[in-house]
Amino acid sequence: MKARTKFLVGSGIIVATLCMLAYVGFTQSKTYYHTISELPTLQGASLRQRMRVSGNVRAGSIAHRSGEVDFVLEEQNKTLPVSYIGHDPLPDTFKDGAQALVEGKINPDGSFVAEQVQAKCASKYQASPTGSPGAAQPGQTMNGAGGSGLPNKS
Amino acid sequence: MDIFGSFALLLALLAAVYAFVAGIVGIVTRRTVLTKSARNAGIAVFGLVTLAVASLEYFFFTDNFTMAYVAEHSNRALPLFYKFAALWSGQEGSLLFWSWLLSIYAFSALFLNRKKHPELMPYVGVVLAGVQTFFLTLNNFVATPFNVLASANSSGVFHLARVTEGNGLNPLLQYPEMVIHPPMLYLGYTGFTIPFAFALAALLGRYPGEKWIHITRRWTMVAWCFQSIGILLGAHWAYAVLGWGGYWSWDPVENASLLPWITGTAFLHSVMMQEKRGMMKVWNVWLVFTTFMLSILGTLLTRSGVISSVHAFAQSGIGNWFVSFLAIVLAVCFWAWWMNRDYLRSDNQLDSLVSRESSFLFNNLVLLAACFAVLWGTLFPVLSEWFTRSKISVGPPFFNKVNVPIALFLLLLTGVGPLLAWRKTSFDALRRNFAWPLTGGVVAGVIAFIFGFREIYALICLILSVFVTLTIFAEFYRGARVIANRDHTNILSAVGDLTMRNTRRYGGYVVHFGMVLVFIGIAGSAFNKDIQMDMSPGQSLAIGPYTILCQNFDQVANDNYQSERATLEVFRNGHSEMMLYPQRRLYLASQVTETMVAVQSSALRDLYVVYAGRNPDTGKPVIHAYLNPLVKWIWFGGVVVVLGTGLAMLPNRRAAIVLKPVQEKSWGDALPATSPAPARRPESHD
Numbered sequence: 117m118k119a120r121t122k123f124l125v126g127s128g129i130i131v132a133t134l135c136m137l138a139y140v141g142f143t144q145s146k147t148y149y150h151t152i153s154e155l156p157t158l159q160g161a162s163l164r165q166r167m168r169v170s171g172n173v174r175a176g177s178i179a180h181r182s183g184e185v186d187f188v189l190e191e192q193n194k195t196l197p198v199s200y201i202g203h204d205p206l207p208d209t210f211k212d213g214a215q216a217l218v219e220g221k222i223n224p225d226g227s228f229v230a231e232q233v234q235a236k237c238a239s240k241y242q243a244s245p246t247g248s249p250g251a252a253q254p255g256q257t258m259n260g261a262g263g264s265g266l267p268n269k270s
Numbered sequence: 271m272d273i274f275g276s277f278a279l280l281l282a283l284l285a286a287v288y289a290f291v292a293g294i295v296g297i298v299t300r301r302t303v304l305t306k307s308a309r310n311a312g313i314a315v316f317g318l319v320t321l322a323v324a325s326l327e328y329f330f331f332t333d334n335f336t337m338a339y340v341a342e343h344s345n346r347a348l349p350l351f352y353k354f355a356a357l358w359s360g361q362e363g364s365l366l367f368w369s370w371l372l373s374i375y376a377f378s379a380l381f382l383n384r385k386k387h388p389e390l391m392p393y394v395g396v397v398l399a400g401v402q403t404f405f406l407t408l409n410n411f412v413a414t415p416f417n418v419l420a421s422a423n424s425s426g427v428f429h430l431a432r433v434t435e436g437n438g439l440n441p442l443l444q445y446p447e448m449v450i451h452p453p454m455l456y457l458g459y460t461g462f463t464i465p466f467a468f469a470l471a472a473l474l475g476r477y478p479g480e481k482w483i484h485i486t487r488r489w490t491m492v493a494w495c496f497q498s499i500g501i502l503l504g505a506h507w508a509y510a511v512l513g514w515g516g517y518w519s520w521d522p523v524e525n526a527s528l529l530p531w532i533t534g535t536a537f538l539h540s541v542m543m544q545e546k547r548g549m550m551k552v553w554n555v556w557l558v559f560t561t562f563m564l565s566i567l568g569t570l571l572t573r574s575g576v577i578s579s580v581h582a583f584a585q586s587g588i589g590n591w592f593v594s595f596l597a598i599v600l601a602v603c604f605w606a607w608w609m610n611r612d613y614l615r616s617d618n619q620l621d622s623l624v625s626r627e628s629s630f631l632f633n634n635l636v637l638l639a640a641c642f643a644v645l646w647g648t649l650f651p652v653l654s655e656w657f658t659r660s661k662i663s664v665g666p667p668f669f670n671k672v673n674v675p676i677a678l679f680l681l682l683l684t685g686v687g688p689l690l691a692w693r694k695t696s697f698d699a700l701r702r703n704f705a706w707p708l709t710g711g712v713v714a715g716v717i718a719f720i721f722g723f724r725e726i727y728a729l730i731c732l733i734l735s736v737f738v739t740l741t742i743f744a745e746f747y748r749g750a751r752v753i754a755n756r757d758h759t760n761i762l763s764a765v766g767d768l769t770m771r772n773t774r775r776y777g778g779y780v781v782h783f784g785m786v787l788v789f790i791g792i793a794g795s796a797f798n799k800d801i802q803m804d805m806s807p808g809q810s811l812a813i814g815p816y817t818i819l820c821q822n823f824d825q826v827a828n829d830n831y832q833s834e835r836a837t838l839e840v841f842r843n844g845h846s847e848m849m850l851y852p853q854r855r856l857y858l859a860s861q862v863t864e865t866m867v868a869v870q871s872s873a874l875r876d877l878y879v880v881y882a883g884r885n886p887d888t889g890k891p892v893i894h895a896y897l898n899p900l901v902k903w904i905w906f907g908g909v910v911v912v913l914g915t916g917l918a919m920l921p922n923r924r925a926a927i928v929l930k931p932v933q934e935k936s937w938g939d940a941l942p943a944t945s946p947a948p949a950r951r952p953e954s955h956d
Contacts, residue, residue: 119620119621119622119623119625119628120619120620122623123620123623123628123631123632126623126632127631127632127635130632130635130636130639130679131635131639133675134636134639134643134672134675134676137671137672137675138643138668138671138672140671141664141667141668141669141670141671141672142664142668144667144668144671145664145665145666145667145668146662146663146664146665146668147662147663147664147665148660148661148662149651149655149660149661149662149663150660168663203802204514204802204882204894205882205883205885205892208862208863208864208883209862
């Protein structure tokens with residue numbers, strides 16, 4: 117066999133192995149994004165998928181129970197009851213009105229069991245306590261590009 | 271002053287556009303006057319962007335909260351150090367910072383080469399000006415950092431807002447490393463523009479000879495070095511600040527910084543094939559192009575929020591600009607390659623599977639596979655939404671499954687590759703070079719197995735690490751012994767002498783050794799432990815060899831933050847070993863709470879303790895303790911990598927001794943003192 121052929125065969129084996137590993141890793145960790153309004157339309161296998169759903173935390177809906185935290189996410193007048201069963205404490209940004217991203221599975225009764233919760237403050241720009249009226253309505257010049265939705269690493 | 275900054279920025283854009291247009295006209299009409307004037311305009315961009323940056327920094331230092339960007343990212347009580355760093359804490363400022371670093375690079379490239387390569391530099395100037403035009407357009411019209419806060423009164427006249435206090439810097443960024451990490455990473459991202467410019471210029475101008483590939487290689491090393499520092503500092507920041515016990519989570523922003531690093535690494539290896547054997551020319555050019563495009567993609571992912579992650583929640587319109595720019599760059603690269611593809615014809619073919627060439631080919635193959643896997647996994651939410659209408663993301667298991675075997679294979683090549691000869695390696699040479707290191711690796715593996723080491727990947731990593739380390743040390747020893755015998759010096763000074771005679775080769779070994787240390791540190795994560803517990807004073811928890819006793823909880827406060835603090839005493843074997851003070855801070859200006867991790871780090875393991883807040887049910891403070899073995903090796907290995915890269919960039923101390931490529935059996939055989947043959951390409955070692 118020529119060196120070139122050998123190299124191509126070797127490459128083929130490596131690439132095939134990696135593709136197999138990639139496929140296994142993919143099926144283990146794929147997570148679907150859904151909006152709250154999409155959830156009732158899901159059927160069959162797609163109901164058992166791991167998924168991520170985002171929405172705003174309804175004010176006053178956060179209830180701490182033993183071993184779990186219950187709250188309601190809302191988005192465009194649709195709501196989703198969520199039970200967070202993860203072990204890590206909820207992020208500090210998780211409060212009434214916060215924008216939250218929950219990851220987990222859906223129960224047959226339509227409620228959501230979350231293993232992970234990420235949250236971000238609802239308003240990016242808060243008027244500072246000592247600010248003048250000018251600071252309270254900065255929207256005219258500051259509604260631009262929002263990359264400052266930090267925590268960005270860079 | 272805001273007018274001053276905006277004006278400087280606008281002039282910079284005009285200068286860049288002029289440099290671009292005049293440069294092209296100068297090349298087409300062959301008028302040196304125009305070419306020179308274009309170059310000077312390119313150099314002037316640096317001065318103008320510097321003025322704009324200085325003006326924005328001035329606003330930060332003078333607490334001018336009328337400036338929207340300053341109001342959003344700073345406050346009066348912010349330490350001076352962070353006011354300076356606030357420049358790159360948001361989108362507008364960081365894009366300005368990008369432009370500035372790029373202008374520094376462009377200035378250096380144009381200025382250092384102003385009397386060299388008269389056929390090549392005009393093209394380089396045009397490519398650089400083109401990239402600068404894009405970023406300065408963003409700075410001027412899409413994400414300008416010089417917006418002022420103003421409101422209209424009843425008669426519609428706008429007045430500047432009198433703002434007395436700003437929102438404060440994101441507390442996550444109030445950490446010393448955050449002042450260094452972004453500049454390093456950005457120096458990496460922007461730095462890949464210079465090799466790109468030289469490669470594209472050489473292709474467009476059909477620059478004769480291989481000189482451009484040496485220039486490209488050197489600049490790639492500069493950018494690669496900064497990118498390595500940036501990635502590691504980012505990982506360290508995530509570890510020390512984010513408080514989840516790890517340093518890498520395959521987040522899109524992390525992946526984005528890894529992508530150009532991977533292709534840059536591939537290029538630094540495969541470029542040797544071109545230098546020594548005249549092979550892989552098309553591949554190399556495309557690696558440089560790809561690395562640049564991945565840097566742009568990285569900036570896009572970091573700054574636009576195209577992929578939602580913890581890092582980037584917000585969507586913004588800037589993505590379209592980047593995508594368009596990427597499309598233009600790709601089209602130009604493709605066109606340049608297609609028009610000049612005969613210029614890149616290969617001089618040689620692969621001779622044997624057991625040769626240096628094939629080890630480089632495999633190195634490139636798996637690096638590219640890793641790059642593709644990471645890119646695919648990162649972009650999958652976007653791609654799946656385009657093609658199937660449902661948005662799917664993949665998590666760490668996917669990235670780990672693919673990349674861990676690739677990394678181990680690369681580690682193997684790190685040991686094997688440098689000792690294989692060009693063209694073909696004999697069985698004798700294989701046995702001579704590998705018998706002892708391989709035995710050492712296997713013995714280490716067996717001992718570890720007997721002591722209960724059962725994690726398969728960690729075990730393979732250990733065997734390979736010992737093997738690679740032994741091959742590297744054997745290389746130094748073999749060369750140094752010859753010098754020591756000849757000059758009657760001791761072996762240590764001979765090692766120094768040897769290294770300085772061929773910095774590129776031995777610097778490369780040092781980089782490899784640093785990577786081995788990083789690998790060992792990463793393999794340590796297979797043995798991570800963690801435990802979480804509600805604790806009140808007097809309670810204790812046990813993790814590994816440590817017992818953590820909770821002594822007290824209290825509160826501390828200053829102008830910038832209020833903090834809840836736990837006082838923990840750590841015992842080992844019944845002896846008190848240290849005190850740890852994990853905290854939870856509320857930053858006053860931004861009203862954001864942050865975790866301050868307490869880490870006790872040693873060469874063997876890190877004890878990493880987080881005050882995770884209070885349990886809402888019991889009101890008790892929650893302590894989360896992690897035991898992470900060998901993490902310190904990663905940071906130390908990173909330092910070695912950087913030192914090695916620096917070493918490889920130094921000029922050789924004496925006339926380079928390079929064997930003619932075809933005669934060279936292997937690096938292991940090419941002892942430095944044996945052949946003073948004239949260097950065929952002395953510049954390859956400069």
